[in-house]
Amino acid sequence: MDTFDVIVIGAGPVGENAADRAKRGGLSVAIVEAELVGGECSYWACMPSKTLLRPGAARAAATGVPGVPQVGPLDAAAVLAWRDSVTGEGDDSGQEEWLDSAGITLVRGHGRIAGVRTVEVTAGERGDGAQAPRTLTATHAVVVATGSVPVLPDIPGLVEADPWTSRDATAADAVPDSLVILGGGVVGCEMATAYADLGSRVTLVARGGLLGAAEPFAGAAVEQSLRELGVDVHTGSSVVRVARAARDADVAVTIADASGTEREVAGTEILVATGRTPRTGDVGLGSIGLDPEAPLAIDDSTAVIAAVGDGDPWLYACGDVTGRVATTHQGKYQARVCGDVIAARAAGNEDAEHPWSPLRATADHGAQTQVVFTRPQVAWVGLTRAACDAADLAVDEVAVDLGGVAGAGVTHPDYAGRALVLVDRERRVIVGATFVGPDAGEMLHAATIAVVGEVPMDRLWHAVPAFPTVSEAWLRLAEAYGL
Numbered sequence: 001m002d003t004f005d006v007i008v009i010g011a012g013p014v015g016e017n018a019a020d021r022a023k024r025g026g027l028s029v030a031i032v033e034a035e036l037v038g039g040e041c042s043y044w045a046c047m048p049s050k051t052l053l054r055p056g057a058a059r060a061a062a063t064g065v066p067g068v069p070q071v072g073p074l075d076a077a078a079v080l081a082w083r084d085s086v087t088g089e090g091d092d093s094g095q096e097e098w099l100d101s102a103g104i105t106l107v108r109g110h111g112r113i114a115g116v117r118t119v120e121v122t123a124g125e126r127g128d129g130a131q132a133p134r135t136l137t138a139t140h141a142v143v144v145a146t147g148s149v150p151v152l153p154d155i156p157g158l159v160e161a162d163p164w165t166s167r168d169a170t171a172a173d174a175v176p177d178s179l180v181i182l183g184g185g186v187v188g189c190e191m192a193t194a195y196a197d198l199g200s201r202v203t204l205v206a207r208g209g210l211l212g213a214a215e216p217f218a219g220a221a222v223e224q225s226l227r228e229l230g231v232d233v234h235t236g237s238s239v240v241r242v243a244r245a246a247r248d249a250d251v252a253v254t255i256a257d258a259s260g261t262e263r264e265v266a267g268t269e270i271l272v273a274t275g276r277t278p279r280t281g282d283v284g285l286g287s288i289g290l291d292p293e294a295p296l297a298i299d300d301s302t303a304v305i306a307a308v309g310d311g312d313p314w315l316y317a318c319g320d321v322t323g324r325v326a327t328t329h330q331g332k333y334q335a336r337v338c339g340d341v342i343a344a345r346a347a348g349n350e351d352a353e354h355p356w357s358p359l360r361a362t363a364d365h366g367a368q369t370q371v372v373f374t375r376p377q378v379a380w381v382g383l384t385r386a387a388c389d390a391a392d393l394a395v396d397e398v399a400v401d402l403g404g405v406a407g408a409g410v411t412h413p414d415y416a417g418r419a420l421v422l423v424d425r426e427r428r429v430i431v432g433a434t435f436v437g438p439d440a441g442e443m444l445h446a447a448t449i450a451v452v453g454e455v456p457m458d459r460l461w462h463a464v465p466a467f468p469t470v471s472e473a474w475l476r477l478a479e480a481y482g483l
């Protein structure tokens with residue numbers, strides 16, 4: 001049978017979730033995957049990168065705690081082996097079994113839209129799947145969840161130097177003696193931390209400061225800690241040219257600072273971490289008159305805006321491909337909305353009037369979360385101060401030193417961190433929060449609940465944090481606010 005109620009293109013974490021929710025809603029679902037079921041996140045992104053980062057974080061948590069014997073360097077081979085076991089070394093049979101158990105039909109191969117509610121499948125990136133084109137038809141909807149691809153800047157000599165992308169960095173089978181990283185965003189900072197932990201001499205080149213999407217104090221804390229780890233950090237610098245004389249020679253990277261002064265840094269490898277772009281190029285968007293170069297912009301029901309006409313929408317998108325988000329959790333949230341909306345519309349009972357309707361991805365506006373697994377961790381939800389200013393939203397900044405709470409003192413003698421919340425001056429509710437410190441990511445969800453629930457500060461005063469935990473920072477924040 002080549003007709004399904006719903007066809008999902010891309011079986012990354014986001015596509016899998018959209019398929020699952022549509023199936024739970026009573027629809028028949030096919031999912032098309034060109035590489036590995038589980039997507040970038042499982043094999044080359046979230047899972048391997050967090051595994052590479054965890055041993056260094058565990059070592060740092062123990063180092064300096066009185067009574068704990070000095071912890072030596074990491075066993076790099078053991079770390080890489082653990083990474084391999086977490087990614088399953090590219091074996092997606094477990095994920096395939098899950099799809100099967102959920103009643104979702106897996107179609108291996110490369111999917112392209114070939115007209116309204118029509119998807120053509122040809123052999124996939126791994127050579128498997130339909131060798132001759134196979135045409136699938138959707139009764140209700142097609143969902144595009146094809147993720148994103150890394151951006152390679154146009155720098156002389158870069159392509160010829162055979163640079164690493166995040167795939168190479170997360171899947172490497174050996175630790176290079178030295179590594180030059182281009183880009184001071186999330187991937188650049190996380191991989192600088194991981195490879196410094198693993199014993200590589202790391203040089204990080206960033207054209208601005210680090211972690212530009214976060215509050216400036218977060219990037220500054222990560223920069224200081226990277227320097228303490230021995231990373232050679234060059235902020236405010238750009239790469240002018242790259243050269244590698246032979247494949248087994250080091251790569252020579254000429255960088256220039258803000259004044260234009262050039263200098264050369266070198267490494268065994270160069271990792272390009274300068275952002276990602278939605279994977280729209282080879283999905284057949286031209287066949288339905290859409291721009292294959294543009295992100296698939298969606299409305300809050302996850303319908304692709306450019307394809308919405310009269311009647312029920314048939315084309316949906318979620319995850320990195322929309323250009324809205326580039327995190328797994330936020331993409332999966334959109335996917336849950338997407339699958340539920342398609343099922344509701346198919347049943348003719350969509351009720352999305354209530355502002356808390358599960359059929360609208362409202363958290364994408366002002367309540368997105370992100371955790372960067374550097375040391376210190378950086379975690380934030382909602383708006384930054386710069387975003388508030390851009391939106392002309394008057395806020396009060398309330399900050400506390402995390403090292404000052406009793407829970408910090410019994411966690412580590414040198415515990416350091418900071419929390420900042422932004423409180424809407426008129427409504428007295430938190431619209432943004434940033435935590436920087438050890439395991440700061442675990443502090444985030446309380447803030448997310450406060451932001452999404454629009455809990456007034458006067459009510460938050462009655463949320464009593466337990467003693468002696470680091471979350472007593474919430475009490476200090478309330479006091480600093482004037483309560």
Ligand SMILES: Cc1cc2nc3c(=O)[nH]c(=O)nc-3n(C[C@H](O)[C@H](O)[C@H](O)COP(=O)(O)OP(=O)(O)OC[C@H]3O[C@@H](n4cnc5c(N)ncnc54)[C@H](O)[C@@H]3O)c2cc1C
Nearest residue numbers: 010012014034039040045046111146147319320326327328
């Ligand atoms: C190094 C790194 C670390 C990261 N760490 C984190 C983290 O810790 N936490 C976090 O939340 N996010 C993290 N991210 C971001 C996260 O990986 C992405 O947001 C997430 O993978 C997006 O999921 P997706 O399903 O939209 O896309 P993907 O995971 O990219 O999946 C898309 C799938 O679609 C398939 N596909 C594409 N085109 C076609 C086609 N035409 N036909 C059939 N199949 C197709 C692909 O093969 C792939 O399997 C990280 C990213 C990187 C690069």
Ligand SMILES: NC(=O)c1ccc[n+]([C@@H]2O[C@H](COP(=O)([O-])OP(=O)(O)OC[C@H]3O[C@@H](n4cnc5c(N)ncnc54)[C@H](O)[C@@H]3O)[C@@H](O)[C@H]2O)c1
Nearest residue numbers: 153183184185186187188207273274275276326371372373
């Ligand atoms: N822990 C996590 O949640 C996690 C981890 C890794 C990646 N991700 C996601 O993956 C996405 C991609 O990560 P990323 O770090 O590649 O992108 P990014 O957008 O976070 O950072 C890219 C950096 O490269 C810089 N840059 C861009 N072009 C450049 C150029 N020509 N020369 C020098 N610098 C340049 C930018 O200024 C920016 O600082 C992110 O949006 C992030 O959400 C998430």
